[in-house]
Amino acid sequence: MKNENEDTFETQTIASTVNRLSYSIDEAASLTGLGRTTIYKLIAQGDLRSCKIGRRRILRSIDLEHFINQLSLASHRGPI
Numbered sequence: 001m002k003n004e005n006e007d008t009f010e011t012q013t014i015a016s017t018v019n020r021l022s023y024s025i026d027e028a029a030s031l032t033g034l035g036r037t038t039i040y041k042l043i044a045q046g047d048l049r050s051c052k053i054g055r056r057r058i059l060r061s062i063d064l065e066h067f068i069n070q071l072s073l074a075s076h077r078g079p080i
Contacts, residue, residue: 022058
């Protein structure tokens with residue numbers, strides 16, 4: 001059973017990510033439950049869009065949401 005402090009921490013963590021415009025690779029991996037290597041593979045395959053700013057690669061939250069929504073749609077269609 002969770003205590004009040006754990007609930008507050010989860011709420012604050014979720015609230016702090018709601019208005020983000022972009023995420024680092026590590027943050028995107030943590031949010032999606034995917035590994036860093038998988039994130040990089042998806043980018044290389046063109047399945048997940050990213051932006052490079054200087055030496056840093058970021059994923060726009062809208063692109064991350066689009067990717068997850070596409071997965072959800074594909075899973076509902078079922079096998080062909």
